[in-house]
Amino acid sequence: MAVKKMGLKQKYAHLTRGLDWETSYQKMDDVFPYDQFEGIKITDWSKWEDPFRLTMDAYWKFQAEKERKLYAVIDAFAQNNGQLNVSDARYINVLKLFLTGVSPLEYQAHRGFAFTGRHMRGVGPRIAAQMQSLDELRHFQTQAHTISHYNKFFDGIAEFQHMHDRVWYLSVPKSFFDDARAAGPFEFMIAIGFAFEYVLTNLLFVPFMSGAAYNGDMSTVTFGFSAQSDESRHMTLGIEVIKFLLEQHPDNLPIVQKWVDKWFWRGFKVLGLVAMMMDYMLPKKVMSWKEAWEIYFTEAGGSLFTDLERYGLKVPKYADVATEMAEHISHQNWAVFYQYTHAAAFHTWTPDKEHLDWLSEKYPNTFDKYYRPRWEMWAKMDEEGKRFYNMALPQLCQTCQIPMAYTEPGDPTQIAFRCTEWNGEMYHFCSDGCKDIFDDEPEKYAQSWLPVHQIFQGNCGGPTVPDVLNWYRLNVGADNMDYVGSPDEQVWNSWKGKAPAEAAE
């Protein structure tokens, strides 16, 4: 008689229940030393359920198939000189920022989930975290592999990992993950699994990868969506974590709420880099940052937090401030990079008339009033041979490490400053959200490695800008400065048969 094949639920139950055991040679508390100090109370680990019910055999099968597809595309892209078919060489700067700023975070996530998977006492989350750890390693590798093709033709790509550890603006995403990985396993799960993967990752990957598709970058859209198919599994893990913690014990609610508030705010600040990519760096635009925020935070986040109300969880603190900032953040960020183009490992430019008109249309409440005049002034100064560079090192926010360039809620003409005195020292912040995070754990954030402080302390290669850029391994005159006049522009124009004068027009 033929044995009946097991159903999905049955297979998953065997994997996540049958294979676990209580240790007897060592105490369970010694084997799992980190899952109690954060104050989270778990009464029954077996209540954990992975809704995808993915078993290891299915996991390997699907992942192998995804890889085969992706590498077929990467191969075809390289053989057919796909770099010739992107919309414009300005687009490559998106990849530079992505590879230096985001891909190393995938590796950090790989390590973080490996640690978390090891230290969760329940086997369900342990398996889910293990799969996610493998996914994140795959993402890092496929991103480095895909973008390596562009490295053959364009500047600013080769030293991405070295730059990630040193360059001033890259300390923003780097410190975000360092912060999460320096937390306990439950906070890490809420930080990365819930706040980043569930609430915010769509904003990073969906419109941005759709932008890659629209700008002719077949290889990036393929790795992006291949990664994103794993991301959906990560999102279910994130939402499962939060429901599980809130169902396990009422004492968990205030702890979880604090983490949700904190990591929403931290993530929102990091994603300002994506806002700038979408509004300023994609030559052909898919949607504005504000539109993406409306779809993926206001609408999707709204549904999610309505659902979580039944546990008493509230919408993250300062979500209203973040939504107001969606009208400003991309404009303020691109302005920072424009002023500091000499110290950035990608090219900048002023938006042309068509682009300015698009921004005016997408940001009717703010762009013409606050930002368009500034771009027009800077373009005019450039024409007159007085291109504006900001040579002063900026003050940084102690928490998010972003230069203090953001404006007050309700008043976009006033730079926001907050400060706290702690242990005889003064600490500075860009917002109430960042100040609250510091005030809650000053011992942690007083230790932040702030790039500007480190330069002044003599830890970054020397006292002058060229010393520091050399320490970054930034190839001056090629990796940095405006796109117009760059070697990237030159190579692009030679492919397209354009004269430099025509391009400079």
Add this chain to the structure above:
Amino acid sequence: MAQIASITLYQNDEARPVMEAILQDNPTARVLNMPGAVKIDVDDELVINRATVEEKLGSEWDPQQIHMVLISMAGNLDEDDDRITLSWKH
């Protein structure tokens, strides 16, 4: 305001039968086309039935194959051998 259950799929031939099945089984579905991706929204609950996908595809389909064409989703997920549900209902 209704809570939105949502799924985002690849814009390709592999995903098309899944998308058609969703549109057939969820008559109030709304579609947002993006380059390379398609987002489908339904108020409160979105269902994907294996039988409908198989009918569109003309061959067998395991709901776990959704992993090959999935980009993103919203809603509490439940999956078994016959259907995938994304829902905000309790």
